[in-house]
Amino acid sequence: MDGSNLVEKVAGVYSPLEFAQSLFDTELHISVPLPFFLNKNLQILIDEASTLPTLKSNPLPGESKGVYILDIEKLADCFGRELSIMCSQWSEAALNMFKFQQAQDAQGDSGEHAAWYDEHFNFFNVQRQRDELYNAWKSVEL
Secondary structure (H helix, E strand, C coil): CCCCCCCCCCCCCCCCCCHHHHHHHHHHCCCCCCCHHCCHHHHHHHHCHHHCCCCEEECCCCCCCCCCCHHHHHHHHHCCCCCCCHHHHHHHHHHHHHHHHHHHHHHHCCHHHHHHHHHHHHHHHHHCCHHHHHHHHHHHHH
């Protein structure tokens, strides 16, 4: 050990998120479920990228070949399915998914795509008794 791999941490400041390219490729073909955006699952998508189950997609319009995308059905058994996470996990995953959607917006952080996700998730974030009523509203949010 020589300290060359140390990452500076600042208390109270989030570590920068990294999104695996496989998430971007998959999202072009199928919606990625919210539980995939939990911190632990995002790390698995990076650390175990070469061993994760994938499938070949159909080509997008204007392209001649499909690409390999994440096999959502198989990974959902490990990562969780929609509506399977607790309210605290929803908060974590919603923030990460919002940042992911921002990264996809052609107009950047203030684009319409990012703004829609911001408004969508924050509508539920600011509800009174959010935790107590989570089971009632989570299917509406989905």
